[in-house]
Amino acid sequence: xxxxxxxxxxxxxxxxxxxxxxxxxxxxxxxxxxxxxxxxxxxxxxxxxxxxxxxxxxxxxxxxxxxxxxxxxxxxxxxxxxxxxxxxxxxxxxxxxxxxxxxxxxxxxxxxxxxxxx
Amino acid sequence: xxxxxxxxxxxxxxxxxxxxxxxxxxxxxxxxxxxxxxxxxxxxxxxxxxxxxxxxxxxxxxxxxxxxxxxxxxxxxxxxxxxxxxxxxxxxxxxxxxxxxxxxxxxxxxxxxx
Numbered sequence: 001x002x003x004x005x006x007x008x009x010x011x012x013x014x015x016x017x018x019x020x021x022x023x024x025x026x027x028x029x030x031x032x033x034x035x036x037x038x039x040x041x042x043x044x045x046x047x048x049x050x051x052x053x054x055x056x057x058x059x060x061x062x063x064x065x066x067x068x069x070x071x072x073x074x075x076x077x078x079x080x081x082x083x084x085x086x087x088x089x090x091x092x093x094x095x096x097x098x099x100x101x102x103x104x105x106x107x108x109x110x111x112x113x114x115x116x117x118x
Numbered sequence: 119x120x121x122x123x124x125x126x127x128x129x130x131x132x133x134x135x136x137x138x139x140x141x142x143x144x145x146x147x148x149x150x151x152x153x154x155x156x157x158x159x160x161x162x163x164x165x166x167x168x169x170x171x172x173x174x175x176x177x178x179x180x181x182x183x184x185x186x187x188x189x190x191x192x193x194x195x196x197x198x199x200x201x202x203x204x205x206x207x208x209x210x211x212x213x214x215x216x217x218x219x220x221x222x223x224x225x226x227x228x229x230x231x232x
Contacts, residue, residue: 004161006161032218034219034220041225041227042224042225043208043222043223043224043225044162044208044222046219046220046221049219091159093161093162095162095220097218105150105167105169106152106164106167106212107212107220108164109154109161109162109163110161111160111161112159112160112161114159
């Protein structure tokens with residue numbers, strides 16, 4: 001089945017620094033990828049839709065200058081948390097659909113990235 | 119607007135007992151329905167999905183769900199649970215608004231006791 005890989009799985013960074021998280025579709029090309037944030041014991045909240053070759057679409061309330069998304073190729077989207085603060089500590093998950101299966105199918109999820117800002 | 123409600127935040131159950139995790143949704147457009155499972159510090163794994171056709175859907179690990187359009191529900195069931203089923207379960211809907219989005223319910227923590 002289609003696989004989505006996320007890297008790193010865990011990252012600890014100092015407050016004020018930036019962190020980049022990668023999301024790759026391993027055996028399919030994804031023109032669209034999705035980034036979610038999950039707080040402890042809570043659900044996934046959609047942050048933005050990453051569009052290959054164009055600007056990401058952010059959900060209401062998500063700071064686009066804080067969470068930079070780049071989708072430079074059909075297999076890679078990156079989320080950069082800029083000037084990270086402890087409140088940005090969270091579990092970030094990406095997902096993508098395999099277009100060969102049609103858009104109205106399930107999304108495949110990365111393993112998630114646990115970000116801790118100290 | 120679309121929304122997903124999981125009525126139970128936690129469901130404790132004894133091993134080999136049956137379980138039902140409830141999910142209701144609301145939407146003004148056609149939706150596709152999914153159940154995902156999440157183990158600690160991991161991503162989500164698809165259990166089953168309803169896209170069209172038969173309203174009773176069977177998934178992996180012995181789970182099944184039934185789509186009820188009149189009640190806008192998609193409850194997840196398993197006739198006999200195992201300790202290894204302890205995890206977080208998310209109901210999700212996908213819909214097309216010019217780009218397919220997926221939104222999730224708050225999740226239900228299934229805790230299987232020996």
